[in-house]
Amino acid sequence: MFATEFEYKKANSVSEAIQLLSNDADAKLMAGGHSLIPLMKLRLARPGTVIDIGGIAELQGITANNGILRIGALTTHAQLAESPLVRDSARILWETAYGIGDPQVRNRGTIGGNVSHADPASDLPTVLVAMDAKFTIQGQGGITRRGSRTVAAADFFTGAFSTVLAENEILTAIEMPVLAANQHSEYAKMAHPATSYAVVGAAAVVTMDGNTCTVARVAVGGLTPSPVRGQSVEQALVGQELNAETIAAAANLIDNDLGSDIIGDIFASAEYRRAMAAIELKHAIFHATGLAHH
Amino acid sequence: MKIQVTVNGKAHEKDVDPRTLLVHFLREDLGLTGTKVGCDTSQCGACVVNMDGTTVKSCTCLAVQADGSQITTIEGLSPKGELDAVQEAFWNNHGLQCGYCTAGMIMTAVELIDKNPNPTEDQVREGLKGNICRCTGYHNIVKAVLAAAEAKRS
Numbered sequence: 001m002f003a004t005e006f007e008y009k010k011a012n013s014v015s016e017a018i019q020l021l022s023n024d025a026d027a028k029l030m031a032g033g034h035s036l037i038p039l040m041k042l043r044l045a046r047p048g049t050v051i052d053i054g055g056i057a058e059l060q061g062i063t064a065n066n067g068i069l070r071i072g073a074l075t076t077h078a079q080l081a082e083s084p085l086v087r088d089s090a091r092i093l094w095e096t097a098y099g100i101g102d103p104q105v106r107n108r109g110t111i112g113g114n115v116s117h118a119d120p121a122s123d124l125p126t127v128l129v130a131m132d133a134k135f136t137i138q139g140q141g142g143i144t145r146r147g148s149r150t151v152a153a154a155d156f157f158t159g160a161f162s163t164v165l166a167e168n169e170i171l172t173a174i175e176m177p178v179l180a181a182n183q184h185s186e187y188a189k190m191a192h193p194a195t196s197y198a199v200v201g202a203a204a205v206v207t208m209d210g211n212t213c214t215v216a217r218v219a220v221g222g223l224t225p226s227p228v229r230g231q232s233v234e235q236a237l238v239g240q241e242l243n244a245e246t247i248a249a250a251a252n253l254i255d256n257d258l259g260s261d262i263i264g265d266i267f268a269s270a271e272y273r274r275a276m277a278a279i280e281l282k283h284a285i286f287h288a289t290g291l292a293h294h
Numbered sequence: 295m296k297i298q299v300t301v302n303g304k305a306h307e308k309d310v311d312p313r314t315l316l317v318h319f320l321r322e323d324l325g326l327t328g329t330k331v332g333c334d335t336s337q338c339g340a341c342v343v344n345m346d347g348t349t350v351k352s353c354t355c356l357a358v359q360a361d362g363s364q365i366t367t368i369e370g371l372s373p374k375g376e377l378d379a380v381q382e383a384f385w386n387n388h389g390l391q392c393g394y395c396t397a398g399m400i401m402t403a404v405e406l407i408d409k410n411p412n413p414t415e416d417q418v419r420e421g422l423k424g425n426i427c428r429c430t431g432y433h434n435i436v437k438a439v440l441a442a443a444e445a446k447r448s
Contacts, residue, residue, distance in 0.1 A: 001334050008295060008312035008358050037354050038336060040313075050312070054359060078348070102424025103402065105336065107348040108355070194337070196423075 003040035010052045014059065014138055014170055020051045022140050022168040027051050029170065031059075031074055031113035034105055059112070059172060064089050070175045073112025081106060089178040092185035092203060092288075096127045099189070101196060112171045118226065120160045120263060121197035126221030127187050128153040129229060130203035133176040139169040148172075154219075157226030160263075183207045184290065188283035189222065190276055192267060198222035199268045202280035204288045206237065213237045220254060220281060223262050223273035232256040233281065242289050251282040297361040301326065302370025310357045316350075317341045319357035320367060328368035328397045332426070339425030342398035343367050349405045351424070368397035371404065380404050380442040389438030391429035399425050403439045411447055415440065 009027075011017035021027055026048035030036050033054070039045040053059065059074040062083050069089040071080070080086050080097035087094040100106055100114075100123060114124050115135070133153040140147060153174075156163050165171060179185060189201040201222040207215035216237040221227040236250035254277050264270030298307045301324060308323050320326045320343065329352060332340030336354040343352045344366040372378040377385065380403050390396045399422065406413060406421040413421065418439045419432065427435060 002315070003313045006312060008356070010358075010361075033356065033359060034336065034354055037356065041334070052359065102339070103405070103421060104339065104342055104349050104351045104424045108350055 001041040003037070004043060004046045006040075006047055007049045008052065009049060011056060013056060014053075014172060017051055017053050017056065017170055018138065018140055018168055020049075021170070024049050024051075025167070029053050029116075031110040032076065032108040033113075034101075034109040035113055035117035035119070053170070062086060064178055067178050068175050069178050070173055071111055072173055073171050074110050075112075077101070077106035077109050077111070077114075078103070080111065090131060090176060090185070091179065092127055092131065092187050092205065093124075093176075096123050096187045096203075099123065099187075099191070099196065111174060115156065115174070116163060116165060116171050118157055118159075118161050118163050119197075120225050121192070121195075121199070121222050123187065123189060123198050123201055123221075125153070125157055126198070126201045126219050126227040127203045128174065128176070129157075129219040129221075129227040130187075130205050130217050131176045131185070132205075132217060133174050135171055136173040136175065137165065137169050138172045139166060154227070154229055160225040162226075179205070180207070182209065184288040186284045186286075186288035188280045188287060190268075190280055200273050200276040200280050202277065202284040204281065204284040206242070206285065206288050208242070208289065211241045211243075213240055213242050218254075218281060218285070220258070220277045223270070223277055224258065225261055225263070228257055228259070230254045230257045230281065237285070242285070242291065244286075244291070247285045247289070247291070248282055251278045251285060254278050254281050295358055297358055299357075299360050299363060299365060301365045302367060312356065312358050314357040315353055316343070316345075316355040316357050316360050316365075317352035319360070320352060320365075323357075326367050326369050330394055330397060332394065332398075337424075337426065338395070339398040339402060340395050342401040342425065344401055344405065349402055366401075368400060371400070378404070379445045380407065380439070383438040383442035383445060384435070387434050387438035387441055389430075389435045391427075395425060395427045395429075399427065399435055403442060406439065407443045407446055411443060413440070413443055 028047035061072040077097045077100045185205040187203045189198040205217045216234040218230040232253040240246040262270040330340035332338035341352040
């Protein structure tokens with residue numbers, strides 16, 4: 001399958017990429033191309049220009065400083081899954097990256113491309129919402145003219161395949177707090193058997209004082225156009241001693257947070273996905289806390 | 295657009311339409327038909343080649359993205375007339391039937407063993423997740439990869 005004809009331009013810096021974007025209303029950015037190329041081959045996307053940002057050095061790199069893990073937008077899923085720094089700073093992200101696609105997809109697909117594509121069935125958006133990640137976005141004008149802004153993960157996703165990114169903006173990095181020793185995290189998903197995309201995905205990050213939960217952040221995705229924070233669940237977890245009963249009771253409250261816009265398709269009906277959200281969330285919280293369960 | 299790519303140690307400079315996929319560039323422009331087009335949707339892995347040290351699905355990579363890169367295809371794994379340890383192991387263990395998936399399987403297995411010289415059976419199965427075989431099932435393929443890893447270690 002071939003894409004429709006397009007002009008190919010390679011950007012060597014973020015500012016060059018923004019310049020190219022600003023001068024061309026019909027341009028798309030390409031990082032690893034693992035979301036964009038399939039769309040172009042199916043002709044669901046027909047950009048007149050493809051701007052290849054895959055070689056921009058300043059978008060690479062994983063660092064942790066002052067309690068903040070910073071991941072360059074071009075970091076591949078394989079780099080996340082192979083990084084001891086990610087493992088020790090954000091275990092949920094490390095484990096989730098390893099579960100994406102297959103080795104070849106992980107070798108090319110990037111975290112920035114993944115979240116900018118904003119596929120509802122993707123794993124990383126849900127995880128990043130639960131991790132309270134911040135997305136750094138660079139626009140025209142440079143730092144002196146409010147060219148750069150930071151958006152919370154929960155506000156970045158605005159719907160299926162939609163984000164707050166403006167046409168001349170680039171996601172440059174994703175930052176999140178490094179998890180402390182008493183913060184436990186886990187992502188659980190009902191994976192589509194062929195693609196391993198999330199039919200329903202659930203992420204939990206819990207802060208524990210002994211057996212008692214002091215802070216909780218949970219999110220679900222896959223069944224909603226963009227990830228949903230489970231605030232009812234979080235409120236029910238905080239102050240509780242976590243055990244089979246309290247976790248199950250809290251996870252069941254996710255239904256209150258889901259709203260009415262639930263995805264249903266040939267793989268799983270909306271009703272089924274809604275029922276599975278509580279189950280996957282229960283798995284995520286259980287595994288995060290290290291409790292045994294069935 | 296002009297691109298420069300080194301494939302199996304040989305430098306090529308070619309003019310390509312930007313929408314040309316790497317797999318078509320390899321097969322049609324360079325005549326390297328060992329790499330196959332299977333599903334053409336980045337699921338099946340028949341098109342796996344090694345680009346700058348990691349495996350990629352060449353049906354989901356534009357030839358222009360490969361500009362300046364070093365590529366190894368199944369044809370470049372071993373000198374003419376010889377077999378790489380993984381190729382040898384696939385032969386010895388009957389790790390193929392029709393052979394359509396084999397080039398991709400082998401390219402993936404080479405990277406897998408490079409990264410993890412002593413893989414468990416589970417790790418081999420997990421590592422072959424992006425390669426689909428529709429003939430044999432995976433039993434002999436997994437056996438072949440384990441045997442190749444052992445042969446490379448000794």
